[in-house]
Amino acid sequence: MEPPTPLNTTIFLMPVDLVGEGVDEVVARSRDALGVGAVALAVLYHASRDLLPHNPQYRVHQSAGGACFRVEPALFSAEVPPPAIIPVAHGRDLLAELCVSAGKRGMPVDAWVVYLHEDASQLSDLEGCVVNAFGDRYPRLRCPSSPRTRRYARAVTENVARYPIRSILAEGLHWYPFEHGDHHERTELAATPRSAHLLSLCFCASCEAAAAAHGLDARRVAERCRNEIDAEISGLAGLLGGVLSDEGLLEAYLDLRTRAVSTLVAECADIAAAHRKQFVFIDLSAGRAGWSDGNSSGPLGVDAAPELGIDVASVARTVPIAVAIYTADPARVSLELSAYREVVGSGDLRVILRPMPPDVRSDHELPEKLNRIREKGVSDVAFYQYGLARRVDLARIPLALAAGA
16 A cells, blocks of 8 residues: 655745734744644735634734735836735735744745735726726736736746745736625626626737737627627526627637736746746636635636636646635545646646635544545645634644644
């Protein structure tokens, strides 16, 4: 009988965790009590309101989002301004502090970067935000096709890669779904998956130019999108039918989106590599299905990824992919990994799990998921997220690791 695949483990941290509990305390607990081998800090994050069950200073913490590393002004400009500094850091360079503390304990540090979901800047006043088929701007979402967005992503990567970290964990380096683009979203008409997808497509000037360069009329695609969306939300879709797929317009437009994401990932990965840092692409496509209640259903992540502009095979040829699988069902974990492995082949595949409700409610569920992961030959697992989990949830991590060992 072969021994189980040993796991390389990481736990995600937020700046408020370090501020509330103390950098050294969080690092020591992560290593000694939780038994994980590395820590990943959200060095650039979007706005949030979080219930923190064990933070000594905050029970409900509301953050405007921003960076918790030292911004290097020379990398940015008036046209491409740097990210705002997250208020809870109070001017501290938390990434540098974490690198020092973790380094003393022999723990690698990963920089977790949410790239294109921007809450702290006024994107409505800048070129580069997503514009839907009706011309409505999504000021909190950066468009991956925009040259300004791409310069911003490269500058952030360069800035973070100069720290003594192991890798950059890139989240949101793609388009976002319609249901995740702002705060207090209200869609009383309960948009269908089809219309929600069409509402997430971008038709900004950069996207129009990219389409024109490939012989595609983006304005024509936008018109078809408007017609189909209006038919859906007015209840006439069954009578009128869609025309996008029939004409091949949507497929051609989606191909342009995946090309933009794949090339942007490659550009950022090259910058990280120049500093001898690894660049890991976080794919949330599988996690979307079970995010709210852990009851995953519908398409597997690898099949849903193109909606976000992610060509899994193309990205995997460039960088490792960390698949977030948020589900209460261990069998779904196996299904997701099998589907990704079929596309990724021998590429570097990793997993992100939640060790807490709604995904884990008892002591046996996390060990079973880790066993499924080992069976698929995956050796890197990250746990989301230290500050949001209860102490009882965090305590399940070392028990699950010991059970597999």
